[in-house]
Amino acid sequence: MxxxxxxxxxxxxxxxxxxxxxxxxxxxxxxxxxxxxxxxxxxxxxxxxxxxxxxxPNLSARKLATGRSGTVGLVVPAPSHAANDALFVQMISGLSHNFSKLDVRFLLHIADERDDPVAVHRKLVDSAALDGFVVVDSRVDDPRVHFLQRREVPFVLHGRTLEAVDYPYFDIDNYAVGHRLTKHLTALGHRRIAFLNGMDGRSYSLARMRGYADALAAVGERFDPALHRNGEMRQSVGLVETIRLMENQTNRPTAFIAGNSLLAKGIYEALEALSLSIPGDVSVVAHDDLLPAPETAAMHPPLTVTEAALQDSWEPMARLLVGALEGQPLEALQLIGDIRFVERRSVGPAPRG
CATH class of the missing domain: 1.10.260.40 (lambda repressor-like DNA-binding domains)
Structure with a gap:
């Protein structure tokens, strides 16, 4: 023996x-x-x-005794661009590490981008293999949230939808991001401010757009849809959209807001190609998720930002989902992280004329 x-x-x-x-x-x-x-x-x-x-532990015995498997899951498509690989690895390693510290197993399910995300979640729920879900990349009206609520499956959302928020979430104040960056520019006389925002239909993009529009309205400027662009937050998108916006020689933007540091890097690249200086000719600000690259403090000139490290989301999200599984009250499971404004040297007064 x-x-x-x-x-x-x-x-x-x-x-x-x-x-x-x-x-x-x-x-x-x-x-x-x-x-x-x-x-x-x-x-x-x-x-x-x-x-x-x-x-x-004998997982079958544990499940019989508690009704729980001790496993939670995340359903995502594979990264579509190489620029997203580092962020994807950071997210998965951060969630896995923090769930492990809480003695919870973490399952990653890579779905085909053509799959209906609700159908994928339904299949996993019906298998009874998972106790709950992490949900990322929140939509304004998110069918995954509606499905999990109907099935009474615990989950935590990264971000918020715009209807009644009666579920656990971790988010930042994205309205404040859009408002703070725009207000900083309007205080220096900028009125034609272009905003390269995130994907259309995403909750954070809409919240930032609303903050941007309200800050413009506070100085008597109307929201101009031609100056607001939704799209993937990649360096190449920042470059192309900046070139397009600067084609109008008589009515160019005097400032740009970038939804993240990758877009900002593309804006810098485009302005350099157009022989325009920052901040002498054009001012630039961005929201910085503190991604592995680029480092906004090392850009030339250093970039003025609001910042909130995306990697700081994973510990509270793991904790909030475990709290939901344990039946903690909802008010203890909704958390808004801090943002910080960092002024550097990428902003100057609006050019005359």
Missing amino acids: SIPGKKGASLATLKDLSRHLGLSVTQISRALNGHSDVNEATREKVMAAARQLRYQ
Whole structure:
């Protein structure tokens, strides 16, 4: 008979731990599952023995006992561009790491971009393999949210929809992002301000557009749809859209707002190609998710930004979903992260004439 903990031995069971420690199986189980009626000394002793004897929970038994699998999931399409690869890896590693710290397994499901996301979620829900979901890239009216709510499946959303927000979420104040950046430019006399925003239909894009429009209205300027562009937030998009907007020699924008640092990099590249200086001819600001690249403080000139590190989303999102699974009250499961305004050298007064 093999001895648990020895090389080549079978994994230990709850009964093995019970015999090893002289505690009941119930005490062992409650210690491993983090119940509050187990004191810290006992819990640490049980956890140490579990590591020593190579104990692994019986997932089928756990599910029968608790109705939960201990696994949550994320459904996303594969990254469509190389520029998104680093962000994708950062998101997946951040979520996986933080769920692991909470003793929850994290499953990544890569869906075909042609698949109906609701159908993919339905299949996973019907399999009863997952306890809940992380949902990212929120839409203004998100069918994934409606489906999961109808099925009463716990989830946490990165962002918010624009209807009643009665679910766990982590977000930043995207209205404030659009308003703060625009107000900074209008205070220096800019009125023709172009905004290269994110994808149409995304909640954050609409919130930022509203902040931008309200800041313009505060100085008597009407929202001009020709100056607001939705699209993928990539460097090449920033370059192309800037060239298009600057083609009008008599009515060019005097300033640009970029939805992220990649768009801003494209704006810089386009203005350099047009022999226009920053900030002498054109001012530029952006929202910075603190992506792996580009580094906005190292751009020439250093870029004025609002900033909120996207990587700071993953720890609270893991915590909020686990809180939802544990039945915590909704008000404890809705969190808005901080944004910071950083003034650098990419903004100057609006040119005369």
